[in-house]
Amino acid sequence: MSAVPSHLYGALHPGLRLKNDLDRAVLITRPQPLTTRSYICRRLPPAEAIVLSLFDGRCTVGEVARLWAELTDRDVASAEEEVQSLLDFYLSGERAREDIFRLSETPIPEAHAYDPADFVIDARQVNLKERRLRFPYNVYFLTTLYCPQDCVYCYAKVRKSCESNLLAVERVEEIVVELAGLGVECVQFSGGDALARPGIFRIIESVYANGMVADIPTKIGAGPAKARRLREIGVEVVQFSLDCVDPETLDFMVGVEGYHAKAFRALHHLREAGLKVRVNTVLTPFNAAKARELIRFAGEMGNIFRLQFSAYGRSLFRHRDALFAREADIAGVEAAALELGKDYPHMDISVGGGALPPASDPQERQMEWTHRAFCTANRDSFVILPDGRVTVCEELYDHPAFIIGDLRRQSVMEMWNSPPARGLLHPPQPEVPEGPCASCAYFAECNADRGRCWRDVIKSYGWQKHYYPDPRCPRAPQGMRLG
Amino acid sequence: LDDAKVKALKGALKEAQIDELFIDRFIDLMTC
Numbered sequence: 001m002s003a004v005p006s007h008l009y010g011a012l013h014p015g016l017r018l019k020n021d022l023d024r025a026v027l028i029t030r031p032q033p034l035t036t037r038s039y040i041c042r043r044l045p046p047a048e049a050i051v052l053s054l055f056d057g058r059c060t061v062g063e064v065a066r067l068w069a070e071l072t073d074r075d076v077a078s079a080e081e082e083v084q085s086l087l088d089f090y091l092s093g094e095r096a097r098e099d100i101f102r103l104s105e106t107p108i109p110e111a112h113a114y115d116p117a118d119f120v121i122d123a124r125q126v127n128l129k130e131r132r133l134r135f136p137y138n139v140y141f142l143t144t145l146y147c148p149q150d151c152v153y154c155y156a157k158v159r160k161s162c163e164s165n166l167l168a169v170e171r172v173e174e175i176v177v178e179l180a181g182l183g184v185e186c187v188q189f190s191g192g193d194a195l196a197r198p199g200i201f202r203i204i205e206s207v208y209a210n211g212m213v214a215d216i217p218t219k220i221g222a223g224p225a226k227a228r229r230l231r232e233i234g235v236e237v238v239q240f241s242l243d244c245v246d247p248e249t250l251d252f253m254v255g256v257e258g259y260h261a262k263a264f265r266a267l268h269h270l271r272e273a274g275l276k277v278r279v280n281t282v283l284t285p286f287n288a289a290k291a292r293e294l295i296r297f298a299g300e301m302g303n304i305f306r307l308q309f310s311a312y313g314r315s316l317f318r319h320r321d322a323l324f325a326r327e328a329d330i331a332g333v334e335a336a337a338l339e340l341g342k343d344y345p346h347m348d349i350s351v352g353g354g355a356l357p358p359a360s361d362p363q364e365r366q367m368e369w370t371h372r373a374f375c376t377a378n379r380d381s382f383v384i385l386p387d388g389r390v391t392v393c394e395e396l397y398d399h400p401a402f403i404i405g406d407l408r409r410q411s412v413m414e415m416w417n418s419p420p421a422r423g424l425l426h427p428p429q430p431e432v433p434e435g436p437c438a439s440c441a442y443f444a445e446c447n448a449d450r451g452r453c454w455r456d457v458i459k460s461y462g463w464q465k466h467y468y469p470d471p472r473c474p475r476a477p478q479g480m481r482l483g
Numbered sequence: 484l485d486d487a488k489v490k491a492l493k494g495a496l497k498e499a500q501i502d503e504l505f506i507d508r509f510i511d512l513m514t515c
Binding site for chain 2: 045046047048050051054056067068070071072073074082083085086089115116117120121122123124128
């Protein structure tokens with residue numbers, strides 16, 4: 001790549017965040033309700049973070065090079081060479097496609113202005129090897145597992161009434177303050193139905209009062225007063241699950257007679273309150289043929305800015321094979337999205353989900369496995385259960401093998417640094433009772449580095465066999481179909 | 484970043500032995 005002209009202004013994409021992570025820095029995607037970015041996480045040595053932080057949208061490439069020369073007491077030519085090597089890295093290959101770093105002929109006002117001093121970390125202490133973040137960044141809160149609906153495809157471990165041992169609202173507020181202090185930017189709510197918990201508005205209020213945002217999925221929505229209150233608190237976006245607009249099919253899928261009328265009312269209340277809505281649709285053979293009407297409805301609403309179709313994936317708690325979307329179902333929805341999407345340029349439509357089986361060619365399968373994505377559970381994120389216990393992935397719920405702490409009696413950082421939390425990525429191999437992992441030479445690296453998808457393990461082999469291999473692993477036995 | 488902050492930062496970098504930038508191209512990733 002040729003040298004970047006020195007008169008250009010530069011800045012990181014505002015959807016990314018540079019963070020001090022104790023003995024290194026990290027560049028990570030901000031989990032914002034309106035984000036359209038892919039998720040990235042890169043560990044950085046302090047010098048790289050400092051130079052990136054100098055690109056505040058108001059400095060040119062030449063000015064940053066001169067400043068870096070001054071800061072490190074060297075000639076400008078050496079500093080320029082280093083700054084150019086950084087730009088070459090971030091503006092080439094995969095990084096360029098991911099739009100990580102931007103250049104402009106004019107200043108970039110939306111750039112975040114960091115204090116470079118935040119990234120001064122003793123070079124002798126730097127650790128770039130360990131993947132697990134020193135401070136958690138993505139936090140999920142399952143407010144309650146109660147849900148008044150009874151969806152045929154539900155993947156959650158839902159219940160028919162609210163828990164009697166919910167974490168006290170006062171304690172949740174204390175946790176929110178601690179999370180804000182750790183640099184967490186977004187609390188991602190889930191459930192059950194996140195809004196079905198008593199005291200939920202006070203909790204959401206606390207999130208915004210502490211400078212964070214909330215990502216809120218719901219199927220019950222909110223009445224006019226509650227929708228207005230959400231907007232007044234500062235909520236801009238709500239995720240609403242809507243599987244189709246045909247009343248009979250919708251009521252069947254949600255398992256509640258008359259649900260469709262409530263859903264349409266709730267959507268109108270959200271729009272009246274000025275809230276943007278992201279719609280999530282679970283795709284099954286029962287609703288695939290109704291996708292066109294749903295796209296039309298969502299597009300005409302005006303405030304629905306994203307419509308995501310996710311092909312049904314195996315539910316641990318209420319699976320039946322008839323729910324798996326067929327190839328023709330998915331192709332039909334993709335065609336409808338392509339055709340009708342042009343009429344609604346304000347609305348992003350995506351079709352995804354449904355697990356692909358591992359490649360049949362052994363070499364290809366090994367390659368896929370070696371280059372699998374990192375699991376972020378217990379590396380970047382954790383999940384607070386309704387009673388305050390902590391697990392590592394939303395779909396593991398209260399599985400005892402994955403409970404890493406209890407915020408009723410621990411602070412967030414006590415939990416994050418506790419032996420169960422740190423030890424989960426370094427399980428003792430002799431304790432694996434049976435199965436391919438018990439004798440695998442790759443065991444330690446597999447668990448500590450990219451990880452096994454624990455959720456898919458228990459979906460494939462059963463709740464009790466959490467120590468089994470990831471079903472994508474070349475040594476894994478054939479498990480249950482996932483998607 | 485004013486002059487005073489640049490001066491303080493320069494001292495802090497020296498103390499922390501941060502004196503050059505090397506891009507490690509092999510530290511990783513894309514991940515209801």
